[in-house]
Amino acid sequence: MILISNTVACAFVGWQLYFVKKHPDVLPLISIVMLIVLTLGYMIPLLFNFEAMLAPKHSQQILFLELLRLLQLTWSSRQGDGSQKSLMVSERKVLCVTLPLYIAGALITCFVHLWVHTHQNSYRPFHRNLRRVANLWHLVHPQHSLWGDLKSYAGFILDSFLLPQILFNLFINSGEKALSCAFYFGTTMIRLLPHAYDLYRAHAYTWLLAFSYIYANPKTDFYSTTWNIIIPCGCLLFAATIFFQQRFGGRCILPEIFRHSTVYEQVPVISNEEL
Template identity: 45%
Template sequence: MVGCRNLNSSRNESRNESFDCEILVQFQFPPTNQKNGSFLIRGSIQSLREKTDVLYFDRLNVVSLTFTKTEARESIWRMDLEIILDLISGTLSCFFIIRQLFYLKKNPEMIPSISVLMMVILTLGYMVPLVLNFEAMFSYRRHLQTIPLGDSGGLLEVNEVIVRIVTMVAFILQFRLLQLTWSKNNGNGKSHWNHEIRSLILCLPIYIIGGLIMLLVDWKNGDYITPSQRSIWGDLRSFVGLTLDGFLFPQIILNIFQISKGNALSGLFYAGNTFVRLLPHAYDLYRGQTNISRQLDRFYLYANPRTDFYSPSWDVFIACGGVVFAGIVFLQQRFGGRFVFPKRFQERAEYEKVPVASNE
């Protein structure tokens, strides 16, 4: 169809109006009888004038998303559910960290057996969302204003603020745990830091190589996000999320180097945090099996595909990996850091000082 635009020579002089009607407007509407209630309107607006004409303008592509009331209710229900899950995860994280702090207060001799690298990874896991997601939060609110959420819109924002407060509390507690581990290990001499440096030297190449492999594979396949959303920065954020899912890996390596035996970590701490990290993947599997509307999936409040690897295959793989890591830590704390090695490698070789008889 033909469109016209109003060319006003002056805003205050409405009589001197002229119209440019050499504009082609094309829109493609979806069928009105489709069952899923999703309506995606695509179109374009372009000028029919020559490029040398002063009234010529470049082609404008238009995309419009519309949805029914039922679809909007489903999306609002999904966002409410994700906020509740996020709040539960943050609250459980605070509880598990407090439990570890009390455990170390009763057993301070176990602090040198805790991986500082693991504590740094967990601390950054709480800090980075607080620092980097403010822009995303404001962008989310701008998009949210275009959606008729009704009375639940204000409640949604209040719940989001509560979630961020809980996340900040978890970050403060985790930072205290990092500070306690760091200070106690400084007073333990160079022996512990030698093991930490060895763990870092082993873990860092694995993280780098694993990240490069993940980027190459997922950039080629693109099975966890749509191609329009794919970016190097998004892939890096997803790999950081994968590193957080395997937060116990540095502790496992440190236990091997230290040949440690003893409960350095509270069972609730490593098992509970593993559960918190795997819960989004379990929810993603549930979300993939339901018929929840996908029109508002850009407003992810929980299990965001831009912050971790989410797909049926990744969800199962990460869940199995997290359970395996937790099981290894449990066995290491019970049978020793090298319980899987042959017996001659399970104990540290030490020399015993023997008294020497003098000739005097």
């Protein structure tokens, strides 16, 4: 699955590079924050503990270089042109919205990890049979470290990679097709594969075989089976939002009253001398 995911991801990013080469005028309309999230996400193994052993290094390098090239092209298109200052202002707004959200999510992850493991450690079975059951439970569902939970949270950020682009389209009210459908929809489907695989294993494998999960333990831990359903639904919603924004405008997702910003123009004043 990792081999297929990396190979197909290279194709989707390569298609986006071909798309911006064919339509270079849309480069400034791509969110730099979104590209940074994708580049860092594929540069550092965030989700799989065994990714370094199984994932092909060649495809990882190609994918990283493609994302880095797309980021460089987008950044260059914003430089040396005074008309692009408004886009950089909107980009800073995106960063001001997303960065506190990411930090708050990391803090919540740490709090949940500490709270869960504190309560687990305080449990002491008094009966010998209960102690055996507890030992078997921890064997099948091993505790995750704080670093493991943070890696899972980083994977959640990577799953929602379209959020910065949605906010960017919202701030600049852009209806241009900055992202190709193959790129944003295809990358979204790749991000859904591990969740679908975990759901499949939760129902297809017996409890004796379910010693490890890519995203979620179906019974415990930070990401549950419920999250494996909620996260894909959110990812598909983000992809649908990008589709409608690029078709009907960046603020089409807002109520009608908020779609048009009011601009006050200065009215020239006629003095008495001119009269």
